[in-house]
Amino acid sequence: MLILSTLFLSIALIIFGANAKPVNAADSYYAQKDDTEQTDGPRVFVSPHYVNEVINNKTDVKDYKIFEASYGNDSTFKKGHIPGAIHVNTNSVESEKNQWNLLSAKQIRKLLLKNGVTSKTTLIVYSTDINAASRVAFAAFWVGVKNIKIVDGGYNGWKKTDLKVQKGAAKSVKAAKKFGTKVPANAQYEVKTPKQMLKLQKADPDLKLASTRSWKEFTGKTSGYSYIKDKGEPKGAVYAKSSKTSADVAYLLNKNGTVKSADQIAPTWEKAGIEPTSNIYFYCGTGWRATTAFFITYQAGWKNVHVFDGGWYAWDKAHQKDASKYQVQVGNPGSKDFKILK
Numbered sequence: 001m002l003i004l005s006t007l008f009l010s011i012a013l014i015i016f017g018a019n020a021k022p023v024n025a026a027d028s029y030y031a032q033k034d035d036t037e038q039t040d041g042p043r044v045f046v047s048p049h050y051v052n053e054v055i056n057n058k059t060d061v062k063d064y065k066i067f068e069a070s071y072g073n074d075s076t077f078k079k080g081h082i083p084g085a086i087h088v089n090t091n092s093v094e095s096e097k098n099q100w101n102l103l104s105a106k107q108i109r110k111l112l113l114k115n116g117v118t119s120k121t122t123l124i125v126y127s128t129d130i131n132a133a134s135r136v137a138f139a140a141f142w143v144g145v146k147n148i149k150i151v152d153g154g155y156n157g158w159k160k161t162d163l164k165v166q167k168g169a170a171k172s173v174k175a176a177k178k179f180g181t182k183v184p185a186n187a188q189y190e191v192k193t194p195k196q197m198l199k200l201q202k203a204d205p206d207l208k209l210a211s212t213r214s215w216k217e218f219t220g221k222t223s224g225y226s227y228i229k230d231k232g233e234p235k236g237a238v239y240a241k242s243s244k245t246s247a248d249v250a251y252l253l254n255k256n257g258t259v260k261s262a263d264q265i266a267p268t269w270e271k272a273g274i275e276p277t278s279n280i281y282f283y284c285g286t287g288w289r290a291t292t293a294f295f296i297t298y299q300a301g302w303k304n305v306h307v308f309d310g311g312w313y314a315w316d317k318a319h320q321k322d323a324s325k326y327q328v329q330v331g332n333p334g335s336k337d338f339k340i341l342k
Helices: 002-016 025-030 048-055 075-079 105-114 130-143 154-160 194-203 262-270 288-299 311-321
Strands: 064-070 086-089 122-126 147-151 208-211 237-239 280-283 305-308 328-330 339-341
Touching (some): 048 147, 048 154, 105 130, 122 130, 122 154, 130 147, 130 288, 147 154, 262 288, 280 288, 288 305, 311 328
Parallel strands (some): 064 086, 064 122, 122 147, 208 237, 208 280, 280 305
Antiparallel strands (some): 328 339
16 A cells, blocks of 8 residues: 555656645635636626636736625724725615615615726625625616626635735725716616516516525514514415525525525426526515525526515515505415415
């Protein structure tokens, strides 16, 4: 055995050189989904390695900005972030007063311009929470940023890949003057209100109102939110298995926190009639989880994917005002415990 080990070592030295750098397991782990991998839709999820190359001018991307997304202030951001990043509070793109729907396109455009982002800027978004990153990325995409990237594996992936971390507050950036397109440029991908959603359901009986909520939320065992008392789902909803709780999309992620491909997820969703050719409106409680599912399928080239921004929160509010019009379902569709609340 010793002779064989020595032989293999000698061959390795000849092929790779005596000074060859050992392969870091973390490097290869987080590089699996690099931007070089072919996707049927626009590439959205990119590896920490790719972002590092952008920062170090090793790609053709010159006009870019990096956003770190999180709920609240930037106290954690100051302890460490991707070099050159700008902290963006999720409250700057959505509002509780607006039932946690996205703010107006003009308000979000103002935020983007303030941070030097135009419709032509490559906007790279990351977080410790994939849903926070997706939410802010979707807001920018909806308004009209053409080239959206989300760091696959998030900030944890960045750190585990042993890339440079910057500390302190973000450096000021030069504001942009013109956004470059009318807003919202991608309005077709978002629906805000239950009234709009009901109209779409009536126009297309085959429409898939796809819940990315947990099974307990979907079947009416829990609302999932401290500020939402009622339980259930909009009538006609189907289960797009994504979450274990209201705070994750565990079924959409690999163990290392990178997103699964749509091909990996599709067999489970097909059981609910959700297919790549379906007319799909993803939703959750208030919009975070739905945007992650949206970007996974959008990257895969699914042509009819959208976000029902209002989600359960808005639908429940509408149900309270007019229960017969905005009906609610509870239980597992097709089972004895399934019922419609009118």
